[in-house]
Amino acid sequence: MTKAERREQQERQRAAKAEKAAQNSGKNPPKSANKPSQSSGAGAPALTRRGSRAADFPPKGAQGQSKDAKAGADDKGAHTRGLRIFSHFGLPKPTSHKGEIHPAIVRLGLQFSEFKITGANARCIATLTAFKTVIQDYVTPPNNTLSRHLMTYLSPQISYLVAARPMSVTMGNAIRQLKLDISGTDIDLPEQDAKDALCEKIDTYIRDRIIAADQVIEETAGNKIKDGDAILTYARSSVVEKVLLAAHADGRQFTVTVVDSRPMLEGKKLLQVLSSAGIQCTYLLLPAVGSVITETSMVLVGAHSLHSNGAVFSRAGTALVAMMAKQHSVPVVVCCETYKFSETVQLDSFTRNELAPVELFKSFPQNRPQDLSSLNDQPNLQILNPLYDLTPPSSITAVVTEVGVIPPSSISSIPLALGRTML
Amino acid sequence: MPVAHSPIQALKSSSAVPTTILEDPSGSLSQQGFDVYASYQRILENEEIATPLAAILALTELIEHSKAGTMFELVKELHEAAEILKKRTTNPISLNAGTELFIAFVTLFPHESDNFADLKTKLVKQGQDYAAEALTFRGKISELALDFIKDDSILTHSYSRVVMQTLLRAHKQKRISVYVTEARPRGLGVKTYEALTAAGIPCTMVLDSAVAYVMDMVDFILVGSEAVVESGGLINAVGSNQIAIIAKAAKKPFYALAESYKFHRLFPLSQYDLPTHNDDILSFPRHAQRLSPVLTARPSVAPSPLAMTPEQILRNPRVDYTMPDLISLVFSDVGILTPEGVSQYLVGMFAG
DSSP: OOHHHHHHHHHHHHHHHHHHHHSOGGGSOGGGGSSOOHHHHTTSSSOOHHHHHHTTSOGGGGTTHHHHHHHHHTOOSGGGTTTGGGGGGTOOOOOOOOSOOOHHHHHHHHHHHTTSSOSHHHHHHHHHHHHHHHHHHOOOOTTOOHHHHHHHHHHHHHHHHHHHSOOOHHHHHHHHHHHHHHHTSOTTSOHHHHHHHHHHHHHHHIIIIIIIHHHHHHHHHHHTOOTTEEEEEESOOHHHHHHHHHHHHTTOOEEEEEEEOTTTOTHHHHHHHHHHTTOEEEEEEGGGHHHHGGGOSEEEEOOSEEETTSOEEEETTHHHHHHHHHHTTOOEEEEOOGGGEESSOOOOSSSSOOBOOTTTSOSSOTTOHHHHHHHHTOTTOOOOOBOEEEEOGGGOOEEEETTEEEOGGGTTHHHHHTTOOOO | OOOOOSHHHHHHHHHOHHHHHTHHHHHHHSGGGOOHHHHHHHHHTSTTOOHHHHHHHHHHHHHHHOOOOSHHHHHHHHHHHHHHHHHHSSOOHHHHHHHHHHHHHHHHSOOOOSSHHHHHHHHHHHHHHHHHHHTTHHHHHHHHHHTTOOSOEEEEOSOOHHHHHHHHHHHHHSOOEEEEEOOTTTTHHHHHHHHHHHTTOOEEEEOGGGHHHHGGGOSEEEEOOSEEETTSOEEEETTHHHHHHHHHHTTOOEEEEOOGGGEEOOOOSSGGGSTTOOTTTTOOOOHHHHTSHHHHHHHHSOSGGGSOOHHHHHTSOSEEEEOGGGOOEEEETTEEEOHHHHHHHHHHHHOO
8 A cells, every 4th residue: 555545545534434423323324335325416416336435525535436435435433443345244233223123023133143043044934934923913004005014014124133134145035025925915805814824925935945945955965975975064054964964864874074164163063963963074174174175075065145157155164165175176066945046146255245243253262261352452453254255156066956956057047947936 | 879779789788687687577567568668679779769769759659558547647657667768778868868858748748638538649749749850850960060060180989870960961061081989898989980981081990098199180079978967068988078088188179969858957976976877887806806817817828818808898887977167069959059058958948
């Protein structure tokens, strides 16, 4: 960074702080860092996203906008100190109460933000189940119809969940389907019947798209496991766990290497389940993966979401394992239900990601808490724990879905073939 | 590798052990005395008909003879027949492609007829029409491939009807010369060599082990296929994979020709994930066998003991799997596809 650039940035930071002080802080939730600012939109002529952001600053800020706009935009909030370009990953936000929030949602929000419920499938099922309670407790106000009003009632509940932890792609897909079902509800249907019908639709969604899909994947992926295979998996995926358990119950002889990584160390749980089921397991941390990859016959991982270009968004570290496997011609098989498909294209894990809260996942050994506190206070130290990373399609051999085993390049032809109604 | 009706093959299938062992299940399962395998074998005698088509026609005949009264029963019978065919052939990959295609077609066929007998005749007619149409596929493919052939030297592997037709078609307009591999152990390259030489195309036999030597002299590689799988990869006579790897290293295009009925919903992760793979393939002989006279006899007698024994050959694979990233293009009657295009086509066809 040159001197001029540094000065420019400092000025912009000052400007941002001044702007923040001027505005009512409650009005401007942290998320707006990613959105065009509403206040500037009116006056500025035909602005791009970056442009509109820059327009908030004194004229000088506009000069270096293309390079530093992002950094400048993200400097608000003292607690994000040091995270700069990573703050758009979505740090836990102070939960704002807009409208009334259903107790089931409050509880779920807490479970999400404290990482008591993690994993794309578990979060989706928990959300849908909570919504069932919400829908049952909902009463349509007079002079309103359920199909029109219920969604306005659900919206703040959804925002509450999103504030607790950024929404997963699976939740997004399920909620989109739910919205479609709600708007399609017959106006003439008695209220209780309509609510029951919606709950039934939610149940069907969970059963068809998640539970049944998992069973099919279990069988298909299980068939790829041969006697004497050494399977390597990373972190913990509920589907992979089911596949391995089913293959073991089927009488196949294989060993599993669980590769794990800080800060979440989810693999420990998988290790516990697998070894208590009687599967031969090895446990190691990510840096050691190079030493065992040559002994591996297949890498089996789960996914958070799957994108149109065939890229897999999964727990941070998966990309590393997949690339390592690719390098050694070990097949990389991703287990993923079709409801995890996202229409978007993602090219890197920087544009969209999530940060693990530092308080929950300590970056340093927990038996030395004094280190953590002292490190936290270091002015020039930032602790950064992205939760996900993106595995490029080139390092994936196959994706096992409930419609069959497909190469990542053909992902985009599936939703169409499924006759998906949502877009 | 299009199934070969060479004497070797005929010999093998007639003496194949499974035929006798599996006599019983086929006898009890076959539909009202209709022997689907016999029908399949009879159809295969026609030199022009490939395995998947023969399977489709055999299943069509089964529908003709079937007494099934409902769709469910019929589909069940078809599945059983497909299972019988699969068990009785040594290499069921391309056969499966045919039976799968036909059963998918039958299940998706609109049930508009008033009575079931009508529907059955319709299905039979559709099956026969398809088979008749399918015979024109090779012509289509050879026309498509023509644009990619200049006055070139071409390397081909083993014997393939669609490659033969393409080469003969190209010979009419262009000056091509062909290198053909011997394709051990079945030696089908000899058949290609004889046919091409008879047609006046300059042709040379290449040892399977000399492929790397010849690679710099050829402009591209043209192979047929047993099946094209969902990954976009290729299952073909053993040796295709190494040719593809060498072609990739020498940066020569590797073209595969495949009729669309050879597209198969299968996703092998490796050579050992193929349905044809079993534990016997390339297994190490037992200790006792190693002491057998082969070793001692070697130095004493003439050159013949230096050849592999029939048992050793039997322990070798007959087909191998070529990864999609080694294949430049797949020519089929539905168009010229990249390997990704093949998998998209397959996913679109079956995943719906």
